[in-house]
Amino acid sequence: MILQVLGVDKYFGGLQALSHVTIDVKPGEILGLIGPNGAGKTTLFNVINGVYPADRGSIKFLGESVTGWKPYELAKKGLARTHQIVQPLNDLTVRENVMVGACFGRENESLAKAAVTADEVLAFVGLADKGPQLANSLNVAQKKRLELARALAASPRLLLLDEVLAGLNQSEIGGMIETIGQIRQQGVTVIMIEHVMHAVMNVSDRVVVLDYGQLIAQGTPAEVSDDPKVIEAYLGDPKLAEELAEAARRLGEE
Amino acid sequence: MNWFRRPGFWLPLILVGLIGILPVLTGSAATREVVFTILLSIVLASSLNLLLGYTGYVSFGHIVFYGLGGYVGFYLISSRGQPLWLAMIAGGLVPAIAAFLLGRAILRLRGAYFALATIGINEAARAFIRNFDPFGGPVGMQLNFQVYTDYGGAAQALWTTYFLALGLALAVLLASYYMKSSKFGLGLMAIRENEDAAEVMGVVTPSAKTWAYVLSAVFPGIMGVLFFFKNGNILPGDAFRLHFSIEMIVMVMLGGSGTVLGPLLGAAAYQRLRGTLLVTPVFRNVQLVVAGAMLLLIVLFIPQGVVGWLRERVPWLRKVLE
Numbered sequence: 001m002i003l004q005v006l007g008v009d010k011y012f013g014g015l016q017a018l019s020h021v022t023i024d025v026k027p028g029e030i031l032g033l034i035g036p037n038g039a040g041k042t043t044l045f046n047v048i049n050g051v052y053p054a055d056r057g058s059i060k061f062l063g064e065s066v067t068g069w070k071p072y073e074l075a076k077k078g079l080a081r082t083h084q085i086v087q088p089l090n091d092l093t094v095r096e097n098v099m100v101g102a103c104f105g106r107e108n109e110s111l112a113k114a115a116v117t118a119d120e121v122l123a124f125v126g127l128a129d130k131g132p133q134l135a136n137s138l139n140v141a142q143k144k145r146l147e148l149a150r151a152l153a154a155s156p157r158l159l160l161l162d163e164v165l166a167g168l169n170q171s172e173i174g175g176m177i178e179t180i181g182q183i184r185q186q187g188v189t190v191i192m193i194e195h196v197m198h199a200v201m202n203v204s205d206r207v208v209v210l211d212y213g214q215l216i217a218q219g220t221p222a223e224v225s226d227d228p229k230v231i232e233a234y235l236g237d238p239k240l241a242e243e244l245a246e247a248a249r250r251l252g253e254e
Numbered sequence: 255m256n257w258f259r260r261p262g263f264w265l266p267l268i269l270v271g272l273i274g275i276l277p278v279l280t281g282s283a284a285t286r287e288v289v290f291t292i293l294l295s296i297v298l299a300s301s302l303n304l305l306l307g308y309t310g311y312v313s314f315g316h317i318v319f320y321g322l323g324g325y326v327g328f329y330l331i332s333s334r335g336q337p338l339w340l341a342m343i344a345g346g347l348v349p350a351i352a353a354f355l356l357g358r359a360i361l362r363l364r365g366a367y368f369a370l371a372t373i374g375i376n377e378a379a380r381a382f383i384r385n386f387d388p389f390g391g392p393v394g395m396q397l398n399f400q401v402y403t404d405y406g407g408a409a410q411a412l413w414t415t416y417f418l419a420l421g422l423a424l425a426v427l428l429a430s431y432y433m434k435s436s437k438f439g440l441g442l443m444a445i446r447e448n449e450d451a452a453e454v455m456g457v458v459t460p461s462a463k464t465w466a467y468v469l470s471a472v473f474p475g476i477m478g479v480l481f482f483f484k485n486g487n488i489l490p491g492d493a494f495r496l497h498f499s500i501e502m503i504v505m506v507m508l509g510g511s512g513t514v515l516g517p518l519l520g521a522a523a524y525q526r527l528r529g530t531l532l533v534t535p536v537f538r539n540v541q542l543v544v545a546g547a548m549l550l551l552i553v554l555f556i557p558q559g560v561v562g563w564l565r566e567r568v569p570w571l572r573k574v575l576e
Contacts, residue, residue, distance in 0.1 A: 075456030
């Protein structure tokens with residue numbers, strides 16, 4: 001197991017955002033993390049990468065207990081993430097943004113080496129010509145790619161993707177899914193939070209479902225989308241429920 | 255390194271060199287005093303820029319390190335009979351240690367809370383020194399003028415301090431340039447732009463911030479030693495003058511925070527303006543009002559400062575102005 005989340009609780013005041021969440025992630029897989037809004041998906045990411053400490057439970061990464069580690073310690077060990085709300089370093093260039101990831105990530109690269117890495121990664125995510133621009137001059141889709149580039153530049157073992165598809169149009173989604181597939185081919189394990197149901201169902205090896213901070217289902221995409229508990233969880237959100245049904249039907253046809 | 259291809263590197267050094275050589279050419283003590291004040295401002299503003307401009311932490315009480323260094327150095331020279339060079343080393347070291355310890359505590363604070371804490375520290379330091387008898391308490395300390403004979407007499411000592419200040423100004427600009435173009439500097443700028451994102455990307459923020467704070471404290475400390483050695487006496491009110499801190503911020507913001515050249519231009523321009531105001535009857539007593547008004551206008555209209563503004567408007571200048 002590359003990552004083991006064991007019985008993690010997280011409270012915000014009286015609100016229990018995560019209750020007894022246990023997840024195992026195998027090396028090389030793409031794990032989809034779905035659930036209705038407010039289910040605690042991003043909170044789980046924040047606990048995994050050390051932004052919030054877990055109130056109970058433990059986290060093991062690459063066989064080592066990393067409970068209570070700081071985000072920068074985890075980054076150096078090989079954990080990288082993107083943010084749901086993009087966090088570009090606005091007054092730095094796109095290239096410098098990616099260099100930060102390369103310089104301070106797992107490889108701890110020198111500035112000169114990071115510059116080379118940055119150009120490679122920018123080409124990979126399709127931002128090759130944007131390098132010299134300031135990060136705040138990018139549009140949303142490009143900023144999402146920048147988030148991804150920064151995370152990849154650190155050459156992570158495990159990559160947490162928080163809604164990289166949200167706000168993208170159909171063709172952009174297609175491009176991003178292709179990119180995620182290529183990332184997996186490089187041997188990077190991926191956990192992705194996603195609301196675009198057909199995408200996450202197609203790209204994931206396994207899917208886990210959170211609802212009200214609890215893990216209510218896990219399995220292959222087909223198993224999960226047939227699970228009555230999952231369908232019930234999504235009933236509050238007709239649009240998503242419909243998408244879920246649609247995804248289940250398509251998977252059934254295949 | 256083919257440094258001549260990097261105007262961002264040599265332009266600030268040449269500018270300071272040109273300003274610095276003026277008094278030597280004219281041989282005039284009056285010019286020397288004017289330029290000394292400019293050099294002092296360049297050292298203070300550029301040091302503050304390491305923290306304010308690169309790291310994004312606003313220190314409102316940065317003058318505390320100048321005062322602290324000044325006092326430590328002055329004490330060593332006047333009461334312990336130590337030479338100036340030793341006083342300069344101690345005057346740099348003590349503020350550095352102070353910044354390290356303080357930084358561990360207050361760099362956890364962000365934004366306005368950090369700024370408030372730094373003001374508190376300056377006021378606390380002044381109150382402490384005022385009641386600290388070895389440093390002369392409220393009446394401060396005076397130098398016995400015999401001290402200057404070791405440096406070839408008072409007149410010669412003034413020139414020596416002047417050249418040391420010039421060297422220090424060049425050293426600060428070098429440090430500023432190398433910091434900006436290093437991995438350490440990239441980490442600091444990441445913190446400035448978004449501290450949480452920087453942390454997630456692996457920037458070890460507590461230590462990066464602490465070292466930036468330490469570096470930004472060293473040079474003002476040494477400058478304090480030079481100024482008060484030249485001055486011949488030191489008082490708590492002179493060493494920890496809060497409005498100097500605010501003037502430092504005005505200089506950095508005016509020239510362009512986060513640039514190497516900006517604080518240099520800002521310091522020179524502000525000191526020239528201040529000199530003019532001080533001899534203009536109408537403004538003589540309200541020159542600080544002008545500083546305040548300038549800060550307001552800069553923040554409102556050109557928050558990126560002169561150098562930042564030029565870099566934005568004239569793309570080819572980006573290769574020239576760092």
